[in-house]
Amino acid sequence: MPSGNVIRGTRIGSAAERYQPVPCRAVTYWCRNDHHTEIRIAADAEVPEVWDCPRCGLPAGQDAQNPPGRARLEPYKTHLAYVKERRSAEEGEAILAEALADLRRRRGRPAAL
Template sequence: MSQHNVIRGSRIGAAPERLPQRYEPAPRRTVTYWCRNGHWMEILIAADAVAPPQWDCRRCGHPAGPDAQNPPGRARAEPHKTHLAYVKERRTDEEGAAILAEALAALHRRRGR
């Protein structure tokens, strides 16, 4: 068995090790966020980027803010809407009745009535 094509000590997709003198990481800063449940987290962002006003807590999923004394309240969940509720937002009752009548007429034509 020929072993001249075998690369030992590596895996598929492995990249060469970067040497520290070849690159310099972008300047970053740490932003701390707190949620209502007392959890806190530190996020690294670019030094010149604007920090978002809220971040989702990694532990409980509630919104977290940069002010430890006044964290944001719980996000109010929108109630589940049915398909009919979305349709009624877009169409009036008269438009709905006209569409229904048109669909029923097409159905009756197909069935030969």
């Protein structure tokens, strides 16, 4: 019985005859913690300016003497915080009054209590 890793219909070394590897180049990135990461990228591909360090997660750049600083993370905002950025207090009161009047009308109650 043949082993499970054999690909039927191929012979050893035949995979190399079917394709040509893409020309690559090595690009090295350094982070603030002096970690360096070397990635291989296609020769015709655009090289990213910043790469996340796989060891510490900080942004890494190609200049070893001047690596990029920490990425500034914005604090988590609630849905209400985003709404307050878009609407003034007066607009919010008007929308609330309209929604309450519509709710009271659907329930058969007077518009204002």
